[in-house]
Amino acid sequence: MSNQKLEYTSEELMSEDNFEEPLFGGEVRCHGGYIDGDYVSPRCKVRKPAIEAWRQRLIDDGQPLIHIPDAYVPPHYPNCEQAKYLLHEGIVDPISRSLTTISIVEGFGARIREVHLPDLGSEVKEDIAGTALAHLHKGLFEAHARDEAGYRDQGGHKQMWEAARDIGLNKPEIPNDVLLRMMSGGRSRKRQRLFPELSARMEDMITFLANILVIETFAEDVFAWAIDLLGDQEVSHDAELAAHLVKCVRADEQPHIDYLTLALSELRARTLVSEDGKKEFEGAQVIDHIFTRQLRGAATNRPRDARERLQKEIHELITDKSRAAKISNKFESLDSGWTFPKSENEQLDILLKVSECA
Numbered sequence: 020m021s022n023q024k025l026e027y028t029s030e031e032l033m034s035e036d037n038f039e040e041p042l043f044g045g046e047v048r049c050h051g052g053y054i055d056g057d058y059v060s061p062r063c064k065v066r067k068p069a070i071e072a073w074r075q076r077l078i079d080d081g082q083p084l085i086h087i088p089d090a091y092v093p094p095h096y097p098n099c100e101q102a103k104y105l106l107h108e109g110i111v112d113p114i115s116r117s118l119t120t121i122s123i124v125e126g127f128g129a130r131i132r133e134v135h136l137p138d139l140g141s142e143v144k145e146d147i148a149g150t151a152l153a154h155l156h157k158g159l160f161e162a163h164a165r166d167e168a169g170y171r172d173q174g175g176h177k178q179m180w181e182a183a184r185d186i187g188l189n190k191p192e193i194p195n196d197v198l199l200r201m202m203s204g205g206r207s208r209k210r211q212r213l214f215p216e217l218s219a220r221m222e223d224m225i226t227f228l229a230n231i232l233v234i235e236t237f238a239e240d241v242f243a244w245a246i247d248l249l250g251d252q253e254v255s256h257d258a259e260l261a262a263h264l265v266k267c268v269r270a271d272e273q274p275h276i277d278y279l280t281l282a283l284s285e286l287r288a289r290t291l292v293s294e295d296g297k298k299e300f301e302g303a304q305v306i307d308h309i310f311t312r313q314l315r316g317a318a319t320n321r322p323r324d325a326r327e328r329l330q331k332e333i334h335e336l337i338t339d340k341s342r343a344a345k346i347s348n349k350f351e352s353l354d355s356g357w358t359f360p361k362s363e364n365e366q367l368d369i370l371l372k373v374s375e376c377a
């Protein structure tokens with residue numbers, strides 16, 4: 020059994036390493052910094068070992084960790100070859116839009132600090148002391164929010180993606196309707212309670228955490244895409260710096276994935292109590308149902324919407340119809356395609372990773 024410390028204050032979870040030099044994205048001062056020449060993520064001095072200690076505890080308790088296998092992660096659209104082709108043809112807008120959209124989504128991540136927690140004391144049967152779950156509003160959400168949207172004079176992921184875009188594509192024009200299209204593009208799904216006997220706050224919290232975990236996991240493919248694209252000297256203005264900034268963002272995401280995985284896995288291992296206190300649900304039943312639903316929705320709707328919109332945009336951008344058709348055909352031929360694993364192949368146990376005891 021681990022004898023590691025499991026209780027932390029917000030100040031501890033927010034504390035910084037002793038950076039020797041700050042990180043700059045061009046003119047923009049960003050979070051984190053360098054120690055011995057290596058980039059070190061912000062607010063990780065205690066947060067990282069704390070996450071390790073909570074994880075060890077879960078493993079010692081014999082509980083599995085939620086895990087999204089690579090096969091469930093949709094590739095970024097357009098893929099790298101398609102993006103490079105568009106840039107070679109002088110069609111910068113879709114790529115500039117794509118990178119701007121990523122930066123806005125990163126900024127939205129700060130909404131995590133607004134999540135209202137249910138009454139975990141009465142709605143979770145077992146004790147939650149000494150878990151990531153018990154520290155969500157004791158530093159974990161706030162550190163996450165600052166990482167994504169920046170804090171005070173330090174840029175976060177939003178600003179780091181903007182810098183990577185401007186450095187890599189040499190200050191491209193930004194389409195002025197990026198936010199508008201993002202807002203109008205989503206298919207609004209009516210809120211549907213899956214476990215109406217649980218408090219709305221409990222179900223909303225689980226849904227929100229599951230959704231963010233899915234987005235954070237899918238982002239791994241976005242990083243690979245951006246590093247490949249912005250790190251290519253043929254298309255990038257400053258391949259080294261642009262790719263480095265994206266690598267720094269990627270490094271910062273790991274604690275987010277880790278604590279969200281932990282909080283959901285800890286809840287999964289417990290018993291949830293209905294709002295009226297009369298009914299009990301196995302945490303695994305609730306989390307697995309909500310989590311797989313979020314995963315399936317995100318992996319099918321979003322890639323399809325992205326595809327439809329970009330194909331339309333290429334045609335809109337090129338006034339010469341025959342050129343538009345030609346470029347569109349070539350662009351389509353480079354598509355690697357992707358479908359979500361079929362439901363009959365889906366086995367929830369592959370979503371769970373039982374860690375070996377250390």
Ligand SMILES: [Fe+2]
Nearest residue numbers: 125167176272
């Ligand atoms: Fe981020």
Ligand SMILES: [Fe+2]
Nearest residue numbers: 128235272275
């Ligand atoms: Fe993140």
